[in-house]
Amino acid sequence: MAASVKSMYAAGRVSLAITRQPSSAGGRRQHFDGCFVMWQLVPEMWLVELAVSGQQVVAGSDGRVAWRHTPWLGAHAARGGVRPLRRALQASFFTVQFINEKSTKRRVNKINYLIEYILAMKGLDPLTIAAVFSTAEHVGEKPIGGEECFALKLEVDPLMLLARSDGTAETIKHKMVGYFSPRSGLLVHLEDSLLIRTQTPGSQAMYWETNISSRIEDYRPVDGVMIAHSGRTTVDLVTFGVGLKADRVLMAQMEEVWTIEDVVFNVPGLSADYFIPPGEVQRM
Secondary structure: OHHHOOEEEEEEEEEEEEEEOOOOOOOEEEEEEEEEEEEEEOOOEEEEEEEEOOEEEEEEEEOOOEEEEEOOOEEEEOOOOOOOOOOOOHHHHHHHHHOOOOOOHHHHHHHHOOHHHOOOOOOOOHHHHHHHHHHOEEEEEEEEOOEEEEEEEEEOOHHHHHHOOOOOEEEEEEEEEEEEOOOOOOEEEEEEEEEEEEOOOOOOOEEEEEEEEEEEEEEEEEOOEEEEEEEEEEEEEEEEEOOOOOOOEEEEEEEEEEEEEEEEEOOOOOOHHHHOOOHHHHOO
């Protein structure tokens, strides 16, 4: 069945709880509900739309360039070239909620560098998962849900990190550890860690660390392919650097629960025309 899958559609719902400055007495917790849809044309064309609390974030790839459209920055190409599809736009919404509405455009741009890389991969696309972890290093076992799952670690190549950086933001490290069931071979847990250094002229360097822990559950067969239909994710955004009162400050925290309501393989009529980037990206 896997070899015959040429395209895919999925739709689901997401519930978010976001806390800004959770370590302080004035930390605020907000709840949001929303939905998402995903279209994919094998191997590298995809489009994901997420709508939460009146905000819509869209990301996609036409196989040559990856791009995203956010309410605060419009449409723009993603740094570092085309990436495998990961249903991760909740992180984009998490980022925009963290930014204070009165913040300057400079700060918005700094935080925006986190968006593309805060990626919580789901079990929605087993072919992509297998491809991504095909070069991973086995680093042991860990008990997950009563099973001794085997762990595979991936670290992003330094050249790719360099491609994701620019003059004001440097991606220092990005690694993922996937935990797979020894019985089924399916991904059941994912840990994702990203470290970025930001600095603008005349200011001290700041470091932003994003840690994601995602549980992938409720695998069910759809046309012979095992698809995860629910999951739970936590995201911590930590900063450290010169001038902070503490060594490490937890700036924001997100908890996400997602469910898949519909999955269709080999979507009739889906073509490359559906994945053409916005005009602003094409003109770049």
